[in-house]
Amino acid sequence: MNVVLLPGDGVGPEVMAEARKALDALELGIAWTDVPWGSAWWAEHGTMMPADAIDVLRGHDAILMGAVGDPAVPDDEALWGLILKIRQELDLWVNVRPARLLEGIPGPLAGRAPHDVDMVFVRENSEGEYAGVGGRVHRGFGHDVAIESSVFTRRGCERVIRYAFGMASARKGVLVNATKSNASRFGFPFWDEIVAEVGAEFPGVVVDRMLVDALSARLIRDPGSVDVVVASNLFGDILTDIAAALQGGMGMAASANLSPGGGVPALFEPVHGSAPDIAGRGIANPVGAIWSAALMLEQLGAGEGSRRLMDALETVCRRGPRTRDVGGTATTAEVGDAVVAALAAQPLPAEDAGA
Ligand code: NAD
Ligand code: IPM
Numbered sequence: 001m002n003v004v005l006l007p008g009d010g011v012g013p014e015v016m017a018e019a020r021k022a023l024d025a026l027e028l029g030i031a032w033t034d035v036p037w038g039s040a041w042w043a044e045h046g047t048m049m050p051a052d053a054i055d056v057l058r059g060h061d062a063i064l065m066g067a068v069g070d071p072a073v074p075d076d077e078a079l080w081g082l083i084l085k086i087r088q089e090l091d092l093w094v095n096v097r098p099a100r101l102l103e104g105i106p107g108p109l110a111g112r113a114p115h116d117v118d119m120v121f122v123r124e125n126s127e128g129e130y131a132g133v134g135g136r137v138h139r140g141f142g143h144d145v146a147i148e149s150s151v152f153t154r155r156g157c158e159r160v161i162r163y164a165f166g167m168a169s170a171r172k173g174v175l176v177n178a179t180k181s182n183a184s185r186f187g188f189p190f191w192d193e194i195v196a197e198v199g200a201e202f203p204g205v206v207v208d209r210m211l212v213d214a215l216s217a218r219l220i221r222d223p224g225s226v227d228v229v230v231a232s233n234l235f236g237d238i239l240t241d242i243a244a245a246l247q248g249g250m251g252m253a254a255s256a257n258l259s260p261g262g263g264v265p266a267l268f269e270p271v272h273g274s275a276p277d278i279a280g281r282g283i284a285n286p287v288g289a290i291w292s293a294a295l296m297l298e299q300l301g302a303g304e305g306s307r308r309l310m311d312a313l314e315t316v317c318r319r320g321p322r323t324r325d326v327g328g329t330a331t332t333a334e335v336g337d338a339v340v341a342a343l344a345a346q347p348l349p350a351e352d353a354g355a
């Protein structure tokens with residue numbers, strides 16, 4: 001397994017160090033390629049990553065990324081120069097974001113137990129509101145105008161919607177379709193049409209059509225009623241920060257950027273950003289990053305390693321230590337060390353026992 005480690009900015013390197021530590025402890029023979037891309041690279045070279053970056057990534061099996069974004073770099077330049085560029089150039093068209101409240105982690109909702117928060121968001125990841133199509137118009141309107149167009153292609157919608165139906169049929173058979181088809185004139189009505197078409201291939205899945213504003217309220221009022229959600233790029237982004245909060249905080253949430261069948265490396269990253277407000281203090285929560293590493297192992301075919309890592313992570317969440325954002329006092333490294341210790345304490349697989 002040849003993996004690119006892209007720690008990035010802010011707390012990115014802090015949480016990635018713990019993800020790497022946990023993966024190395026599994027002794028799966030991962031060969032790492034460290035890339036120093038991000039805002040420090042920008043300060044030196046004027047770009048977020050080198051010109052051949054996408055080719056470098058293509059030569060690997062997976063990418064594990066921290067976060068990017070730095071107060072010294074214009075944010076759109078930082079994001080369009082790195083994470084959004086990678087997603088688009090590698091055509092990582094689906095962003096899978098599981099959201100589970102793990103035992104031992106305090107959730108924000110009174111009276112909700114871990115089993116009340118267990119969902120998967122299937123986010124469109126290549127187009128929609130993030131198409132980057134538009135411009136500033138300085139003439140003709142009598143005043144400045146900025147235009148930003150969403151782009152919904154049949155191909156782009158169909159593939160992510162079909163993926164989400166597959167996910168729903170493998171889980172509870174209900175797919176929440178999050179749109180804003182009441183205010184949108186073209187994009188979401190088109191999306192809904194494709195949901196209906198693709199849905200015909202999945203007679204066992206019920207579609208629960210929700211406007212995204214009402215769904216946002218439902219996630220807080222009744223998270224247990226939501227299982228699989230399919231959403232456009234921007235709505236998926238916003239809904240998964242709500243979901244991260246339901247999991248106990250931004251530091252808890254993991255994601256997989258995939259191009260199923262695409263023959264390109266997938267990218268795994270925590271949902272959170274570079275968190276400049278807490279960076280450099282060693283207190284960032286590494287759980288989302290380590291969880292993302294487990295998603296990576298699963299995708300690379302190392303299912304047993306993935307299960308072991310998740311098991312160790314869940315043990316640590318249950319027993320502690322925990323970082324302060326989830327009610328503890330531990331440092332980032334103490335949580336990572338505890339995950340390594342929990343891995344070491346796991347019983348040997350049956351076939352090795354007594355050997
Ligand atoms: P953020 O996710 O970085 O931070 C939001 C809040 O969550 C902050 O209070 C932060 O301290 C907290 N938080 C985040 N990660 C945490 C962790 N691991 N442990 C504990 N607390 C954590 O979002 P933001 O402040 O809106 O963005 C900061 C920068 O990150 C911006 O430049 C933004 O564009 C960028 N960003 C990058 C990514 C990415 O690279 N994938 C994702 C989101 C935001
Ligand atoms: C995320 C982030 C990114 C997004 C930013 C950094 C462009 O918020 O992965 O959720 O909006 O997709």
Ligand code: MN
Nearest residue numbers: 237238241271
């Ligand atoms: Mn986001």
